[in-house]
Amino acid sequence: MIEMIAALQPLVVGAVLLWSARVKLLSRHAAAVAGRSALVNLLGERRALPAYRLVGGVELTLGGLLVLPPALRAEAAAAAVLAAGFLAYLGYARRAAPTSSCGCLSARAAPVSRRGIARAGLLLAASGLAALAAGGWLAALTARPFAGTAVVLVELAAIVALSPELDRAWLLPLRQLRMRLTHPLRGNSGVPLLATVQQLQLSDAYRRVAPLLRSDVREHWDDGDWRFVGHAARYQGRAATAVFAVPLADPEPAAVRVAVVDDTTGHTLLSLAGTPPAAGPHLAVSPA
Amino acid sequence: MNQTLDRRRLLATAALGGVVGATALGSLAPEAAFAAEATAVEPGMPDPNFAEGRISKISGNMLLVTGSDTVLHSIRITGGTSIWKLQPTTFDQVAVGDGLYARGVRLPDGTLAADAVWVNIVNLHAHIASVGRNVLHLDHKGQHIVGHVVPRLSAAVYNGTPAVSDLSLLRVGRHVQVLGAWHPDTNEIDIATVYAAA
Numbered sequence A: 001m002i003e004m005i006a007a008l009q010p011l012v013v014g015a016v017l018l019w020s021a022r023v024k025l026l027s028r029h030a031a032a033v034a035g036r037s038a039l040v041n042l043l044g045e046r047r048a049l050p051a052y053r054l055v056g057g058v059e060l061t062l063g064g065l066l067v068l069p070p071a072l073r074a075e076a077a078a079a080a081v082l083a084a085g086f087l088a089y090l091g092y093a094r095r096a097a098p099t100s101s102c103g104c105l106s107a108r109a110a111p112v113s114r115r116g117i118a119r120a121g122l123l124l125a126a127s128g129l130a131a132l133a134a135g136g137w138l139a140a141l142t143a144r145p146f147a148g149t150a151v152v153l154v155e156l157a158a159i160v161a162l163s164p165e166l167d168r169a170w171l172l173p174l175r176q177l178r179m180r181l182t183h184p185l186r187g188n189s190g191v192p193l194l195a196t197v198q199q200l201q202l203s204d205a206y207r208r209v210a211p212l213l214r215s216d217v218r219e220h221w222d223d224g225d226w227r228f229v230g231h232a233a234r235y236q237g238r239a240a241t242a243v244f245a246v247p248l249a250d251p252e253p254a255a256v257r258v259a260v261v262d263d264t265t266g267h268t269l270l271s272l273a274g275t276p277p278a279a280g281p282h283l284a285v286s287p288a
Numbered sequence B: 001m002n003q004t005l006d007r008r009r010l011l012a013t014a015a016l017g018g019v020v021g022a023t024a025l026g027s028l029a030p031e032a033a034f035a036a037e038a039t040a041v042e043p044g045m046p047d048p049n050f051a052e053g054r055i056s057k058i059s060g061n062m063l064l065v066t067g068s069d070t071v072l073h074s075i076r077i078t079g080g081t082s083i084w085k086l087q088p089t090t091f092d093q094v095a096v097g098d099g100l101y102a103r104g105v106r107l108p109d110g111t112l113a114a115d116a117v118w119v120n121i122v123n124l125h126a127h128i129a130s131v132g133r134n135v136l137h138l139d140h141k142g143q144h145i146v147g148h149v150v151p152r153l154s155a156a157v158y159n160g161t162p163a164v165s166d167l168s169l170l171r172v173g174r175h176v177q178v179l180g181a182w183h184p185d186t187n188e189i190d191i192a193t194v195y196a197a198a
Helices: A002-026 A030-036 A039-043 A045-067 A073-096 A114-132 A137-143 A145-161 A164-182 A193-201 A204-212 B002-016 B030-034
Strands: A213-223 A226-235 A238-247 A257-262 A268-272 B050-059 B062-066 B072-084 B099-106 B112-119 B121-132 B135-140 B143-149 B155-158 B175-182 B188-196
Touching: A002 A030, A002 A045, A002 A073, A002 A114, A002 A137, A002 A145, A030 A039, A030 A045, A039 A045, A039 A073, A045 A073, A073 A114, A114 A145, A137 A145, A164 B121, A193 A204, A193 A213, A193 A226, A193 A238, A193 B155, A204 A213, A204 A226, A204 A238, A204 A257, A204 A268, A213 B002, A213 B072, A226 A257, A226 B002, A226 B072, A238 B002, A257 B002, A268 B002, B050 B072, B062 B099, B072 B099, B099 B121, B121 B143, B135 B175
Parallel strands: A213 B112, B072 B112, B143 B188, B155 B188
Antiparallel strands: A213 A226, A226 A238, A238 A257, A257 A268, B050 B062, B050 B099, B062 B072, B099 B112, B121 B135, B121 B175, B135 B143, B175 B188
């Protein structure tokens, strides 16, 4: 069994390297990816892209050699050295440039994460195992087609699962599906305070007294069909409270009323009722 | 408690009272009342009437705040100060270690008499990475942030339309802007408002 698994490793490692080389050599965004990676810190802005392409070239060569016969132990050893290099690079990137992007298996920006490091570790282990293999992967696969295919698929699935940059392809759709089935955010109702504040800020009453207001919303309470919102205000040097009355059922800004009440005497200094909509032709504007 | 109720009844009666446009002081135009009160801020200088930082000490109604540029601010909470901490709240909810933004009037002794204080407020752009029961897991530039949906307080604004309580139109993978209250020294926030496309 272990013989067979070892013999299949060149195929797995080779496939991953070829995929990785494709991003580095063929992607139109390679320059941007290199610019976001820790290569900039390591080698400087000017040399990041050539180095990125060079790594791609090495991956292409080594991946091709691994996948194509003959199976040589030297290829596996070279892959192990490359994987160890990846591991060291990711460790460096995480320490020296934590905001940099991995630039590994996709042009999508993905920070260097524990998953990415685990993936490099898996690649290193697979390359090490490949060095133990005696025969080629094609012979091993034809000898035990079902078990062999299963091993390769499981390993590739593990590589994909350890690649944050590929989440968009499989993990997000799964989570979307789960959300569609379980509705975890359902069940919140009522008029949020923000809706009331938005409504009153559009009102004529607010426009008239806004220059008097000193504070943000200080208090709010519901009473019957009305929600009251209080702001601290100053009116001709007196400390006052501007209290807005906003109907809970009517979203029209024109329905908002306001009073400015003196804090010490309790006298109403100013009171404005909602203005009825202007007569004449009316242009209805609905938000996009 | 009774005092609060009486006060609220007074305010409610004033707001709903029928006398339109009447004022005890004669002038109907508020513009006249504030015309002389403009404060000048020198161009290029930091706004003297603003402060931000983490609260290092609370004594009486004074907050000692260390700014992110290590400048120390003393902030006085007055009877007219509004305090936001996920919702409009009271001074006793403010704790040492909280972050804040404050706006007010700089007094001659250097303290800031606060008109409004926003405690632990955060405003971030993120992607929804996954959704649990009343939890949004957000990806903010590769950093994981846990956003708690607070029933009856959290609101959503879809496509710029008026805010609603229903957050169920949010989708995994979409971009959102989140206003919320940070839990100090964690990667967790309580969500006040989510702005999203739907």
